[in-house]
Every structure is written in structure tokens, then in C-alpha cells.
Amino acid sequence: MSEAIEVNSSPATLNKKELARQKSQAQILDAAETLFASHGYDGASMNAIATEAKVPKANVLYYFKSKDNLYEAVLERILSNWNLGLIDISVDDDPALSLYRYIHLKVRLACEQPQQSRLFATEVIRGAPYLADYIRQNTRPWFRKKVAVLQAWIDAGKITQVDPSHLLFMIWSSTQYYADYQTEILILQNKLEYEESDIEAITRSTAQLILGGLGLKLPESI
Amino acid sequence: MSEAIEVNSSPATLNKKELARQKSQAQILDAAETLFASHGYDGASMNAIATEAKVPKANVLYYFKSKDNLYEAVLERILSNWNLGLIDISVDDDPALSLYRYIHLKVRLACEQPQQSRLFATEVIRGAPYLADYIRQNTRPWFRKKVAVLQAWIDAGKITQVDPSHLLFMIWSSTQYYADYQTEILILQNKLEYEESDIEAITRSTAQLILGGLGLKLPESI
DNA sequence: GTCTATACAAGGATAGAC
DNA sequence: GTCTATCCTTGTATAGAC
Incomplete structure (x- = not known):
């Protein structure tokens, strides 16, 4: 329990320390994300991460027990951010508007947070040693639900007949x-x-x- | 001059040695391509490359002076292979057939030589330290020519009005x-x-x- | 809790034997 | 021309001072 710690220091002091701790951790995570994305797992040294984060080298290993651990923490932060951007479509929605919004969101994410997409890319290119389980247990069920919705749209004649999986892959690929x-x-x-x-x-x-490939037009309300 | 060397060995012996040399070099390049693609530049050690290529560690550095040099050699081999697959379209061609063939070629390359695409991807994600010049001097002129052809197709009313650059990016992205x-x-x-x-x-x-997005139909002759 | 100093391993590169 | 043995640097991780 965190109350036990407060005994030896005033709430204000604790607050300061706690804030400093969180700030350090955030700086380290930011630096790690940048360097893992641009130099890969092996190319990003703990030394470089510490320098980039402006904290002493040993603190990085104090906060995150190992390099592996830090890498996982960075990945988890990215995933929690990405899950906010998962498409939320259902059978009754308007295909043109839903897909347009999803594409817009993915393009914005790609242009504004390119590092996160790049880190995800290098992880998958390596064979997804850390993310394979996550993809199997989380992304795949989500993927299948969305494929079902797209198929329902096709069956209802709302969009042209096309393989729903490849449609999703195309949206992901062309935005990332x-x-x-x-x-x-x-x-x-x-540029x-x-x-x-x-x-x-x-x-x-x-x-x-x-x-256009789905027989739809750009929504006019945009 | 290579003739000078032949003085001290019979042509047959030289041939054997030359063949062994070329075989070794090819094995090293293959191994390096595999490991650079899957583990990145820093993640692939010269040791691992030598083991994968089944040659002694020092030979790798004997044939290719340094790790940098080996990496460049691998990239060059990939580029010479990819240049064979550059789309060759001109204003008078049929858009549907030309683009279909190009997409087919790129998909085939991606599925049959995924390592090459992945190595190219990691290089570009790193900021293209080795390829930036090449892209500027070779790919960009080629790119502009193809954009001009696509624009001519648009002006002639052969395809729907769309940004030609983004069209090319979409073909590349969705296949790679x-x-x-x-x-x-x-x-x-x-799977x-x-x-x-x-x-x-x-x-x-x-x-x-x-x-479909360009207002075309799949060619029937396929 | 924070940082300095250091242990220990691994990687790239080279010198020199064969 | 080919390979063994070794050097030096860099990287991760830890022990212990403050």
C-alpha cells in the first residue's frame, strides 16, 4: 500500500518525488520509443536512450529492470494508444461515412505519430517476437468481427463484392x-x-x- | 589484370578457386540478406552471418571489407533485382491492363521474396542512411515520369481524376x-x-x- | 532513492600463422 | 588466399557509495 510510505515524508515531498519519478519514466519511455523506432531493438543502446531522456544511465535500468522490459513497456503504451483508434463499425452503419472516418483517423495517426507505426512495423518485420501472442488473442477476434460486418454489408448489397480481409489490409497498408x-x-x-x-x-x-473500388462515393458532409 | 594471376596456376585450378570464391560470396550475401532483413542492421552480427553462410567468420570480412560494406552490397543486389520490376507504362498503353500487370508483379515479388521488401523497409524506416541518395537520383526521376503518364491518362479521360502520386503510393503500400x-x-x-x-x-x-477506384474494370483477358 | 564505478559478455576488426 | 587467435570497443547489467 502506498500509505505506508507517506509516514516518513510529508505529502508535499512525496508528491514532488512521485511527480519527478513519473516525469523521468515518461521521458525514458519517450526516448526509448524514438530510438527503438529509428534504430531497432538492437540498434538502440540503453546508453543512447538515457542520453536522449536526459537521465543517468543507471536510472533507466532502475525504473525498468532490463532492456527487454523497457521494450515491452514501450510496446504496451503504443498498443493502448492504438486501441483507441480501432474502427468501431456495425452492420447498421453507413459504409461510406464509417470507412471515410476510419481512413481519416488512420492517416492522422500515421502522419502525427509516425514513430509508433514504425516501431510496430519493425516488431512485426522481426517476426513479432513480443506481439505474436497479443495479435493472436486480441487483434484476431477484433479482426474477425470487422470482417463479419463487412461481409454483412456485401450481403446487403451496400458495397461491391470484395474479400473483406484484403479490404482491411488495404486500409491499413495505404495509411501506415x-x-x-x-x-x-x-x-x-x-518535401x-x-x-x-x-x-x-x-x-x-x-x-x-x-x-470508389467499393462502389461508394466520398461522403458530401465532409 | 587477372591474366597476371593465371601464371602461377593452371586454368582449371583457377576456375575451381574462382568458383569457390563466387559460391562463398553468394552464400554470404544470401545469409546477410536473411539476417539483416529479420534482425536489422545492428541485430545481425557478423558471427551469425558467417555461421548461416557456413564460412569462417574472418572470410566474411576478407571478402567484404567491413559490415557497412557488406550491408551496401546486399542492398545493391536487391535494387538491381527490383529494377527489373519497375513498371513500364506509357501514355498509349491500356490503363487497366498495365496497372493490373504491375500489381500482379508486385504481389508476386512481395510473396516470393519477402525478405527483400523487409530489408528495404527497415532501411527506409531508419531514415534511409544508405539509400537516400539512390532514391533522390534514381527513383525520383522514374517516379516523376510515371506520375506524368498517369496524369496524361487522367487528362485523356481514361481514368478518374485522382492524385497520381498517391495512386502510386497505394499500389506500393498495398502490395509490399x-x-x-x-x-x-x-x-x-x-495460416x-x-x-x-x-x-x-x-x-x-x-x-x-x-x-474500381479509377473507374476501370478488371481486364477480362486474365 | 539516485548515481558512480565496474564486472562481464559480445561484437567488429586485425595480425599473423599456415 | 584461407583461417586461428587476439585486440579493442561497446553494450548490458550490477554492486555499492552517497
């Missing part, structure tokens, strides 16, 4: 691509970074192609 | 996804590996959505 391959895209377009207007343009083009 | 995220896709579909029939199914679904 802007995070994972950002470097290449920016070079090809001779330094994405702008707010890019997010809209990407969403529009992507949605136009996918919705 | 099956290589880069193979682990996740197989788990979600509860062990891709089959020949998957390549056809993926091509069909992907082409159907993209061509």
Missing part, C-alpha cells in the same frame, strides 16, 4: 505507409515534412480510391 | 504490405504460409479495389 516509408515519400515529393494539408489530401485520395 | 506485415497477416488468417492461390487472390482483390 505514410508513416513507415515517410523518408522515401518526402524525398520523392521533394521536408508533412503539413496539415497533406493529411487532408492523403485522406481524400486514399478514401476516393478505396470507396 | 504482404511482405512486411506477413507475420501479422498469417496470424490473423490462421502457416502463403500459397500460390493466395497470390492470385491478393492480386485480384487489390486490383479490383484500385482499378
